[in-house]
Amino acid sequence: MTIILDELLAPTAIKYKEERLEFLKHLAQQLGVDSWQIPVISVTGTNGKGSTVAALRAIYQHAGYKVGTFTSPHLLRVNERIAVNGAVVSDTDLNVLANYLRTTIDIYSLSWFEALFLMALVYFKTQQLDVIILEVGMGGRLDAINILDASLVIITNVELDHQDYLGTTREAIAFEKAGLFRHQQVAIFADNNCPQSVKQHCTGTLKLFGEDYNCSLQAEGWSLYFGGQEIHLPFPKVHVSAMSAAIYASHMLVNRLPVTCSNWRRANETVFIPGRFQEIDNVVAAKIILDVGHNPHAAELLSSRLPKITGKIHCIFSVLKDKEKHEMIKIMSKDSLLWYPCTLNVDRASSADEMSQLFAGITDVIYSSPREAFSYVESIAAHDDCIVVFGSFYIVEAIMRILIERGYNVF
Secondary structure, three states: OOOOHHHHOOOOOOOOOHHHHHHHHHHHHHHOOOOOOOOEEEEEOOOOHHHHHHHHHHHHHHOOOOEEEEOOOOOOOHHHHEEEOOEEOOHHHHHHHHHHOHHHHHHHOOOHHHHHHHHHHHHHOOOOOOEEEEEOOOOOOOOHHHHOOOOEEEEOOOOOOOHHHHOOOHHHHHHHHHHHOOOOOEEEEOOOOOOHHHHHHOOOEEEEEOOOEEEEEEOOEEEEEEOOEEEEEOOOOOOHHHHHHHHHHHHHOOOOOOOOHHHHHHHHHHOOOOOOOEEEOOOOOOEEEEEOOOOHHHHHHHHHHOOOOOOOEEEEEOOEOOOOHHHHHHHHHHHOOEEEEEOOOOOOEOOHHHHHHHOOOOOOOOEOOHHHHHHHHHHHOOOOOEEEEEOOHHHHHHHHHHHHHOOOOOO
């Protein structure tokens, strides 16, 4: 079935202004989706938002709750952004929602993100949910999801990204993310070195990583400590910081949504999100790791998690032109990678010339597509090698489609 969104939504610039947010609040009120009696959790941060949302969903699902999630961006289908208990909205329902909002979308020239978020809220109203978990598109203060008053906010971390919109310093970016906070509401900063602008913005209770809760890594797993309690767990498939933030958030909301330690343990064992350090075995001779990391902080996380292997690490890489490309390559080059840069067929992609300049002195070959790069690496990779695909959602999507063509379930 063809989804009609493309017919309705012409490409539009990001509408990142205070008056736009006030307008969206009014629009949500008209649609009856501005107020909720159930807990709403908003997740922002430079990296790890999607993993934290996935971890929260796993906890609440294992506790028997019905969970609505709104996330972005998507990998293969726009439907992925709107889901209930992990089941994405169907094409039929998405078309019904688009038709319902057709006049609103047209009259007010809603952006992709604005329209999809309002569609998600309308859909959630029909689902008898117990909790809603929202992933910020960008920043927080002026992001569309800030039209709702969240019961709890998680800031996963703050690093440099989207500087054209959010500011050129870590403190300025943190201020934008802390714009989700509400009076007397609980907020969690799930990383070390909390920016002063976050602390100053907080009018409720701010729980800081390393002060109110902490986690430590051991050879065989990790432990979370809070309230005099220690929970020891094996390593999850998402980053430990995302899992620990999700567990602590559910602990802070336990009076509204009771959960148990067994729910946490089960979620830790089962949580999964495609494209985030996703390991795929037995597809080609070598192991494949897919990671959508697209900024220096994400590159640091990826580098820290690369497996100890006896063979070579082959890196298929592309990046959008507005990202900090040089720093990403510098970070990953510490792991003595073999590089296979390629271009992407999207408007914001770095051009072949830009990629050539970027990799001057590293490699002379720039592949014309992820498919071409992947085909070549497959032909030379040995059984004990590892193929790492990272730099953008777009390059991970391209490799996922190749794997799906071959009959593999990447979800």
